[in-house]
Amino acid sequence: MSGFLGMGGYAAYVWPSYGLTLAIIILNIVWARRLLARSRTEARRRLAMRGEPT
Amino acid sequence: MAWTWFHRLASPPHVYGLAARLTPWFAWIAAILIAGGLYGGLVLAPPDYQQGDDFRIIYVHAPSAWMSLMVYTTMAVSAGVGLIWRMKVAHAVAASCAAIGASFTVAALVTGSLWGERMWGTYWAWDPRLTFELILLFQYLGYMGLRSAFDDLQRADRASAVLAVVGVVNVPIIHYSVIWWNSLHQAPSVMQLGKPTMPPSMLIPLLMMFLGFTLLFVALLLVRLRAEILNRERTASWIREAVSP
Amino acid sequence: MLESTSAVSVPIRGPATSALGAAQLMLARDIRLAFRKRGQLIQPLAFFAIVTTLFPLGISPELSRLREVAPGVLWVAALLSSVLALEFLFRDDAHDGTLEQHALSGQSLTWLLFAKTVAHWLLTGLPLSLMAPLAGLSLGAPVGSLGGIVVSVALGSVALSLIGSIGAALTLGVKRSGALLSLLTLPLSMPVLIFGARATELAMKGAGFAPPLYLLGALAVLGVTLAPLAAAAAVRINLE
Numbered sequence: 001m002s003g004f005l006g007m008g009g010y011a012a013y014v015w016p017s018y019g020l021t022l023a024i025i026i027l028n029i030v031w032a033r034r035l036l037a038r039s040r041t042e043a044r045r046r047l048a049m050r051g052e053p054t
Numbered sequence: 055m056a057w058t059w060f061h062r063l064a065s066p067p068h069v070y071g072l073a074a075r076l077t078p079w080f081a082w083i084a085a086i087l088i089a090g091g092l093y094g095g096l097v098l099a100p101p102d103y104q105q106g107d108d109f110r111i112i113y114v115h116a117p118s119a120w121m122s123l124m125v126y127t128t129m130a131v132s133a134g135v136g137l138i139w140r141m142k143v144a145h146a147v148a149a150s151c152a153a154i155g156a157s158f159t160v161a162a163l164v165t166g167s168l169w170g171e172r173m174w175g176t177y178w179a180w181d182p183r184l185t186f187e188l189i190l191l192f193q194y195l196g197y198m199g200l201r202s203a204f205d206d207l208q209r210a211d212r213a214s215a216v217l218a219v220v221g222v223v224n225v226p227i228i229h230y231s232v233i234w235w236n237s238l239h240q241a242p243s244v245m246q247l248g249k250p251t252m253p254p255s256m257l258i259p260l261l262m263m264f265l266g267f268t269l270l271f272v273a274l275l276l277v278r279l280r281a282e283i284l285n286r287e288r289t290a291s292w293i294r295e296a297v298s299p
Numbered sequence: 300m301l302e303s304t305s306a307v308s309v310p311i312r313g314p315a316t317s318a319l320g321a322a323q324l325m326l327a328r329d330i331r332l333a334f335r336k337r338g339q340l341i342q343p344l345a346f347f348a349i350v351t352t353l354f355p356l357g358i359s360p361e362l363s364r365l366r367e368v369a370p371g372v373l374w375v376a377a378l379l380s381s382v383l384a385l386e387f388l389f390r391d392d393a394h395d396g397t398l399e400q401h402a403l404s405g406q407s408l409t410w411l412l413f414a415k416t417v418a419h420w421l422l423t424g425l426p427l428s429l430m431a432p433l434a435g436l437s438l439g440a441p442v443g444s445l446g447g448i449v450v451s452v453a454l455g456s457v458a459l460s461l462i463g464s465i466g467a468a469l470t471l472g473v474k475r476s477g478a479l480l481s482l483l484t485l486p487l488s489m490p491v492l493i494f495g496a497r498a499t500e501l502a503m504k505g506a507g508f509a510p511p512l513y514l515l516g517a518l519a520v521l522g523v524t525l526a527p528l529a530a531a532a533a534v535r536i537n538l539e
Contacts, residue, residue, distance in 0.1 A: 013108060013111065013168045013169070013171060013172050014107055014108065014110050014111060016168060017111045017114050017115065017164075017165040017168050017169070018092070018096075018113075018114055020114075020161060020164055020165065021114035021118060021161050021165060024118075024157050024158065024160065024161045025088075025270065027157065028154055028157055028270075028274050029274065031153070032154075032274045032277040032278045032281075033277060035277070035278055035281040036277050036278070036280050036281040036284075038281070039280070039281040039282075039284040039285050040284060040297045042284070042285070043284045043288075043293050043296075043297045044297050046288060047293065047294055047297070137532070189486050189489055192482070192485070192486040193486045193487075195482060196479075196482045196483045196486060199479050199482050199483070200469060200470070200473075200479065200483060203470070203473040203476070203479055204472065204473070209472060209536060209537070209539070212536040213469050213472075213533060213536050213537065216465070216469060216529055216532050216533050216536065217465075217469055217483060219529070220465055220487065220525075220529050221486075221487070223521075223525065224486070224487050224490075227490050227518070227521075228486075228489060228490060231489070231490040231493045231494065231514075232493070234493070234514075235493045235497070
């Protein structure tokens, strides 16, 4: 296991690359979902303001 | 008759519903492919005989670089469709692409720079592919900057669409001019996918990552597209049904 | 300034004039107008001179060292001053409504904008390429290379003006567009920088600089065919 984590001494380059890429993937997922959630709340708020049932 | 699917794609409520139904499929298949590709790339693939374990950076660098280019192309094509057929949904697709593409361009740049430190002994080399990614990032930033400069959404859509189309014409020119500019460069190993230079144990995880990233992009795009459509269709009556909890 | 602009723009209207004729009238009009605002004409040239002066001060007064970076310095300075000059391309006409008149005149907006871009190049790109050898001399370029510098900057600045016309048209409706205009235009201009600097470098070495010059020419031709179309589309979007 430590051999795998050590990556033959290259861990300092391989792991940050994977970490950064995965972080960007997760960030994109969170970001997209937050955007959609916000748009939905906003749409609901607009409908409520018009005095119609949501 | 053959065009009905195309006309339906111009209808926001249809696209909204379709996007909502398709997202989980794309997301889960992408998750499985990326997980499998990571396992294959990190564990199953043998170390490269020249680069040792360093070459494993390829499994995140190459798909990110692919994303940066594919997303830009998608953005430009849908922007072009939006301009020509005045299709609101196409503009919404283009608008959803930019942030995704820019973030993966950053990933390609940083992983490329980490890889470069191992291969060339320096974090930044003016290597044609890295330079190309950097200029592509500037094009994304220009697109996003232009969009945010307009208050009027329609004007932002159409002006940024012109820029995206011009930008996509520029992409191959930049590609070839940076290669010409720096012709002293190692053969780009990732681009030789067609040739049997990589054993299958290395190649299959890479292909899984390419496909996984592509499907991930579609899933992200569909979620963002729904948000864009909701923001654009403020007064439409179908919205109430769509957002009811 | 308002009344002078509209007075000169009158003959362009009306379908009686051909597209080419209207473009010629536009070219003449823009040049005449520009000479009424000489201050504006000199600004990009002064900027170019200042930027090329900054480099010796920032690097070293030794001509041998400056000679190495001279092509890059010349081209970066030319690129920046051409971006700076872009703000004058459509701005005045957009402000006083003349541009809208042109769009509604029944004449091809593409041709009119092409004429405006040609006028802009004659007023900024051409003087810039005539000034480049002076800056080249100050950076250690041998006298024999000055002709090559003029030719390469002249051809490259054609491409730069055309690329810039797209950016200028896109940012017409944007307030304080300076930084955005550079962000849009510079990535599109990088191939011009690459080939232009290479042509200048080869000229300074006394080598044949035709190959990069052909590539610059190809970019200029591509610009001539595509840029006016894109600029016209962008102007229409901003006038709507």
